[in-house]
Amino acid sequence: MNLGQAKLILIIAFTGLNVFLGYQLFWPDFGRLTEVAVTTEQLRETEQKMEENNYILETQINRSQLTSDFITVTPSWEIRQEFLYQLIKSGVQIERIEHMTYYHADDMLAIIHTSGLIQLFYHKGISLEDEIVELDENDLAESVKSYLAVNNLLPENITFDYMEKISEGRLALKYHQHLDDVPIFSGQVKVILEDKKINAVEIYWLDPSERSPKREMEVISSAEALNNLVSELGPSAVKRHITKIDLGYYSGEYDAEKWEVPPVWRIVFDNKQYYYINAFTGNLEKDIVIPDQL
Amino acid sequence: MLEKIKTLLLLVLIGSSLFLTYQLWYGHKPTELTVEDVYEQVDAENPRLIEDAITPYRIVVNQNDDYYLLRQDEVLFARYWRYLSDLLSTLETNYSSGEPPELEGEVLACLKCYFDPLLPTGDEMPWLTGVSGEGLDMLKIYCYEDEVWLVLNQPGAEGTKHLFLDQAESLQIKNFISYMIIDHEKTYSLLTPELANEKFGLDIDVHPSIYVPQDEVVMTSFLLNKEVLDEELLLKTFFVDYNLARVIEERDGGLLYTDGEKGLRLADYSFEYSYPRLEEGSTSATYEEALRSSINLVNYHGGWPEHLRLENIELQSRRGKFFYNAEWKMYYNGYPILTAQSTKASFNDLGLFHFSRMLFKPEDDPEFANADSSSVEKIYQVSITDWTEAVMKAIDQFDDYLMISGASIRLGKVDLGYAALGSEGLPRAVPVWIISINGETILLKADDLETIRKEDLF
Structure with missing residues (x-):
């Protein structure tokens, strides 16, 4: 046997060894070399725990280990200024009550809160330019966006989120803000449609002023977020389906100068109920804990 | 050439097999271990004996x-x-x-x-x-x-x-x-019902014992200084990992830190902490145990300044759950300084669920006075109006109530103290008469007997 043959035998042997090792490593957790936050075993356990509590996981979950940071936001003034300018130009009556300013026009009422929230109520409703034949949510979403754009009410970085049927003939369309393709669930535009007319618009938009890369940390896994939510909610009397889980930013609405928004796992039940689990602490985001005013 | 390729391939295969063997042998670090260990020791001041x-x-x-x-x-x-x-x-x-x-x-x-x-x-x-x-x-x-x-x-x-x-x-x-x-x-007299009757011509009950000054009293009015705490240390005492707490900057300049479960608000002259989830607990601690806990709590969360006195500690209940409330007050030269909100801790066996702490330093030395307060007179003397006039003024305020209810007058307190009032944006300690009639406390400025409402306190 010469050296060449020996090398060939060794190549075959090491190739076989590598295949064996690769099989052991990649199966059943393919992608183990790229660190995972949720193993298949953990996923199975999570699904089992949820089923025991009457929750059915009906969506894919992100199993990779992710990192995130806080973003600092301030209420957006841009839309408000533009909108106020239009209102005042049209000659509205202005009334101030506590933290709100009311703008009365013939066909509408606008309320601007000091927190930055803008609410518009159209007395007779606004017909959309596009003919609405069927309630296709994407068409509707686009049509509503066009209306918002024409009326200087369309913020930048807006993404259609979902449509919700409130009652017969009454729909809510929700859009949320995004930053570098990551949703900011707190920044949102909500449009209420009644009998295919825009009935009300609510805009709460934020200006992300800074990020905290120094505080970039690993977030909890989506499985842990699900487990925490189930522990918090307890067993369900009826079957509930988890239809979407995604990572974004969310915090309550504050009447503050600026604040940090943490990353959250948003968990959607039956396409209509939304829960936010803080992706750093694992706590369910409820109303903020604010000590009594001093 | 072929031999060279074989050699190279063999080396690559050997290298990759070593790497894969290492991965298989040691596996991956569990996620939990990759998160930096954030638990640090907090070096707060030693608790008081x-x-x-x-x-x-x-x-x-x-x-x-x-x-x-x-x-x-x-x-x-x-x-x-x-x-x-x-x-x-x-x-x-x-x-x-x-x-x-x-x-x-x-x-x-x-x-x-x-x-x-x-x-x-x-x-x-x-x-x-x-x-x-x-x-x-x-x-x-x-x-x-x-x-x-x-x-x-x-x-x-x-x-x-x-x-x-x-x-x-x-x-x-x-x-x-x-x-x-x-x-x-200064010498004092024991205010007996007889003495009260003699002074005011009214039937007045006195309980508990009240001592009133016989001599002329002079006190000072002075600016209160801000007590500066190590903010990072304070945060560490409330949050296991304060990196997980987010900050909300309020319009009045206050900072609110919260991790979604508990919140800490830092204002200019106070801070306040809340952890509502713990309110669900109860306590079985004795008075002595509660006393030790309160000492540890105030020392750990910001420290126990020299002039702060433990005023009260009592067992209370809410919705069938028992908890202790401890309260501290700042003193200056023997007199309490009344503020809008005192230093107060509420806790049970689960832990501290509410804590507020005033950040005043009662120093009347001009060197300690705020640097930016040069336009304000820092210290001045105040002549104190006689206690009889103060009590009479307080009784006058009760006249309508007493007429309607027909209740007799019970004096619970006649004492001097300080009220913290805002003066050009700065808190100032102003001498006051503190008079308690039938359980109601009345604050009167000690020089001109002007009434001070509780909402006027800083």
């Missing part, structure tokens, strides 16, 4: 039928209390208990010590280890001829206890009280 945490709210000394009132934060008070505290801690072996002497009703106690909160006694306590029970609310020392005896007042079923000291101890106490020079101190 229990003997330094509880002090009488006043000591009344009777020398030659003149009353002298000694209070927290005064030099003489500290001397008296140190002496009495030592006495009570070493009394175990040299006293005998017995029935009250017949002449007790005829002679005046030469010293009275009032406690609120109660002075804890019994096992594992620094004072009167042989005396069990809830604690003392008053200690009286009677000195008659060669005899000295102590009367211990315990609220509740146990009533009073009489302790008779041995000769050596009696002599020592008598010497201490007789030779402690308090001549330069």
